[in-house]
Amino acid sequence: MTESTVHAADLQSLAALLEKLQPLLAGGRLDNVVDLLSLLSDVVDIADNALVEKLAGVFEGLVTVGWEGGTALQMAHSELQLNPPPASFRALYALLKQPDTLLGLTLLLRTLQIIGQRTRDSALPPALSDESTN
Secondary structure, three states: OOOHHHHHHHHHHHHHHHHHHHHHHHHOOHHHHHHHHHHHHHHHHHHOOHHHHHHHHHHHHHHHHHHHHHHHHHHHHHHHHOOOOOHHHHHHHHOOOOHHHHHHHHHHHHHHHHHHHHHHHOOOOOOHHHHHHH
């Protein structure tokens, strides 16, 4: 291959790339991609081992919660499919009396309490919330 053949092949590849990028350039969406890459580069520069380990721990916790929730849902669904209980208040009350159910409800209610508390604590001051409704 000669140098001109290689150069022509490079130009064809570049022309094909520009053709595919044209809609992104016209709509200004390529700027968003560049901004995202810049942000990612900044995060990589800022990140140290401690931050990476902390983020890995948070990710692991989220995956664990999702996994446990999905497993519990699958188990409950399978149990209801195999042995459907009669739909009555008595059956519901019997379920509520079980310690595992009470523990799960306590966890759920405490979680909702914390979410409500944090929502109230992060609410806008009264003067700002009045302005946002007008």
